[in-house]
Amino acid sequence: MPELRRDHIASRWVIVATERTARPNDFALPPTPPQDGFCPFCEGNEDKPPPEIVALRNPETAPNTPGWRIRVVANKYPALLIEGNLDKRPHGFYDMMNGIGAHEVIIETPEHCTSITELDTKRVEEVLCTYRERLIDLKRDQRFAYGLVFKNVGSAAGASLEHSHSQIIVTPIVPSLLEREMDGARRFFEYRGRCIFCDMVSQEIAEGSRIVIEDEHFVSFTPFASRFPFETWLMPKVHQSHFENVQDLGTDELADILRRTLLKLEHALENPAYNYVLHTAPFTSSDMETYHWHIEIIPRLTRVAGFEWGSGFYINPVPPETAAEFLRQSPDEPLKSAE
């Protein structure tokens, strides 16, 4: 059973594996993903991952057989386990609980695509709707506080398989950076009476220099205080705290701007490794005036010095205004078609 352990000093929780599964030498070099040509996420290999939780599939086909467009399965190596009680308890001076949660994989395509941008907008929309449906389903479980949807692309971004997929980790506590954002946004609201993200969107649109794409309901931009070169955020222009309500704004438009923003990053940076993380309000809150969901896209271009996450102190060698200008000039169409 993994454990959730709290660092009282920096107010963060960490998932610690407790099985002695590795010798220290196993950690002496970064693991390289196996490239033996076999892919457990491709159509026809449905028996390799754990059984599907849900799938978008041809109604005439049976679960765990071919005939699907998207499959959601449990992660074969889950960070948290779904079965059990939290059993919150002290450990001397420290606090801990059982590593209960969910860890699911969204396999985005039956073909061996390595980028979600190889899918057309309609299929990207289905992926986003799957995020939404999983969040709605998982938040019913009273043990859970937060659903963290993210995507790792490329081994430099922590991906162990190249087949296009996303993940959801559902935790019994709110991740510390999200909590900090909500604190900051709450303080701003108390002082100014407005959503800080809405103000940010207003200023970005008025200023224009950091905008990547502006559509009717969404905007993508490189934030003023970008931590990383070409860090790009995608945000609804009107206030919405929970991604679960995204259908009110248009999942087709969101799919389009996400795909085009990623295509621009792929063109400008020659298919970089990247992560994106959906920042949304916690399960435990209803509509919030102070929080505003968004997607943070972080290309993994530079070797990040560890002192940066040992200090919270970031040095970004590329001004976001320069990054946005390059991205605006980059094409938002695939170089080659998906098939």
Place this chain on the structure above:
Amino acid sequence: MPELRRDHIASRWVIVATERTARPNDFALPPTPPQDGFCPFCEGNEDKPPPEIVALRNPETAPNTPGWRIRVVANKYPALLIEGNLDKRPHGFYDMMNGIGAHEVIIETPEHCTSITELDTKRVEEVLCTYRERLIDLKRDQRFAYGLVFKNVGSAAGASLEHSHSQIIVTPIVPSLLEREMDGARRFFEYRGRCIFCDMVSQEIAEGSRIVIEDEHFVSFTPFASRFPFETWLMPKVHQSHFENVQDLGTDELADILRRTLLKLEHALENPAYNYVLHTAPFTSSDMETYHWHIEIIPRLTRVAGFEWGSGFYINPVPPETAAEFLRQSPDEPLKSAE
């Protein structure tokens, strides 16, 4: 002039370069340090880095010539500039100031050593005393709030030169993670009336399972809520907020435990890339009851998924108790002597 820009939402400052120095393709791959055999930090190449600020050298030798043991020079590519005023100002909705600060390199040895552990304890002590002297000197400048001492070893840890060296970045604001630690420690003190780090040391010594080395005045251990495999902290056993006062505890003993802890990590993990960061109280504070300096050592073993620094949510596959056991069993002597 670089800029310091504030992210109001997550309450963090970022240093953003403002010169357009790079095309986006320059960021498409991680930079590989040049390995052409020439080292600007070796004795005889004193004219390659900027002129020395201070040095430990044979009194008969002139500055910027051979005959030194340690040299401190300005970083050739500084993240912050020493000359100028902060000029704190709004940028619409945002806050910013000029990127004023200091960025120095401590060249730890005239020979081409790639690890500080190749130096004997006496010479490691001189390095630590140089950290202290630079902090004391730099805190005299009223513009500065914090001195961040750190070391990057190996290109996976962000080092661009392999010759053993450390860096100091002095900032006009306190780095956000340090501020968060001080907040957490202050809250604990208000509630319990004790230093949280002192309590942590007590419990670690009582429990024993995460101890790497315990000496008279210092202890190294793998923290209960370790974010990374083999993350190791080194802390004074008695309360001390500012590293600048370390001579009261014994710089020789600190040099010895630091060197032996690093040797154990080098043996156990086969010379890993790593960072260490000195966490100490800000320049602007006098003795603090609530903060306690320490060194955090982070081996760079795994490809960290970017979602971890997009969420503050860490998954550590190696229990710190397992890591500490391996480290206790690892030798703390060099495999070969330095000369």
